[in-house]
Amino acid sequence: MKNQTSITNILLLSLSDNEKIIHVLFIFFFLIYLMTVSINFFILLLVVTCAHLHTPMYFFLGNLAFLDMSYSSVTAPRLLFAMSTQHWSIYLQNCIAQMFFVVYFVGSEGFLLASMSFDRFVAICRPLHYSQIMSWSKCSQLVSLVWSxxxxxxxxxxxxxxxxxxxxxxxxxxxxCDLPHLLLISCTDTTINIIVMLIVGSALGIVAFITTFYPYVRIFRAVLRIGTSDGKSKAFSTCTSHLTVVFIFYSSVTFIYLVPNTSNLLTLNRVVTVIYSLITPLLNPLIYSLRSKDLKVALQRALHIHRLHPDTATRR
Structure with a gap:
């Protein structure tokens, strides 16, 4: 058996060997990250400060904004640092830590989307009991369960x-750093790790998937029983934003974790990974902002107050 030297550093994959392309990508990804943090933080600020947004739906949206900021901050700063310095090496322990938070935020988003599905189900199918079922104490307990x-x-x-x-x-x-890629550079038998990853990942993924989509089965049945087309349109419009975010989440995660990294699909896998880890956290708040009248009203009020009291905003 050959001698095996344990490594302490890992090389991350550069997005390009062309220095000019790297510079262009750095500017693009830096702007994407800056916009992601700024827009998600602004939405979180609006949800916290605007009284008419103190509803369960926007409470969950505020958590989604914070989660998107956090997930993007796990991957983007390290990538930007590597692109600016051409230092693609990372300590093994730091790599494992990054993997930990990547998996944590992906899993948390899956269960948060399930919670948002339940909120839409109660709002459409149990409107008379909505305030009782989705009370602040129960919403807080649900979000605490999601994060824990x-x-x-x-x-x-x-x-x-x-x-x-x-x-x-x-x-x-x-x-x-992500779990499947870490297992590939191990010189120890990874059979147990793969089995654990499949069992735990599949179990949690199936639970999150079912609890996300089953409420929509009930919602669609309830909407189809609505007599007027305007009523159906209004009911469906309240779910459009959430369904769009759910579709982006599950299609990206499915491709990244379930499609094998063959040589033919490797480039496509990298593109999907970039979209999901860097661009999706920016798309989520934009999708909700474009579809939500309440958020638009809150934004207009915030900008109006800023124009009326610029000195106060500056002093603050």
Whole structure:
């Protein structure tokens, strides 16, 4: 058996070997990240400060905005640093830590989207009992469950990684650290890790998927029983934004984690990974903002107050 030297550094995959392309991509991704943080923070600020947005739907939306900011901040700053310095190496422990938070935020978003589906179900199918079912105490408990349950999978995965020895190849086929890519550079048998990943990931994924889409089965049945076309249109319009975000989330996650990284699909996989990790956190608030009249009103009021009292805003 050959001697195996454990590695402490890992090389992340550069998005291009062309320095000019890297500079262009750096500017593009920096602007995307800046807009992501700014827009999500502004939506979170509106949800917190505007009284007419103090409803369960916008409470969940505020959590989604905070989650998108956090997820983007796990991957984007490290990528921007590597692109600006051409330093694509990362310590193994830092790589595992990044993997932990990537899995955590992906899992949390899945369960948060399920919570938002339940909120839409109650609003459309149980309108008379909405305030009782979706009380602030129950919404807080639901969101606390979402944020705490997200720790289960990455904690199990991180503990299982401790049994492995990493000895190369040092390059992983991604620009950030994720669990499948870490397993590929292990020189220890990863069978147990793969089994645990499949069982835990599949179980949580199926639960999140069912609890996200089953309420919409009930919603569609209820909407179809509405007599007028205007009533149906109004009911469906309240779900459009959420369904769009759900579709983007599940289509991206399915492609990244379930489609094999063959040589023919490797480039496409990288493109989807870039879209999901960098662009989707920006798209989510834009989708909701464009569809929500309440958010538009809150934005107009905020801009109007700023124009009326610029000195106050500056002093603050």
């Amino acid at each position: 349950s997200g720790f289960f999978a990455p904690t199990i995965f991180a503990l299982c990684l401790r049994r492995l020895t990493f000895c190369g190849p040092k390059l992983i086929q991604n620009f950030f």
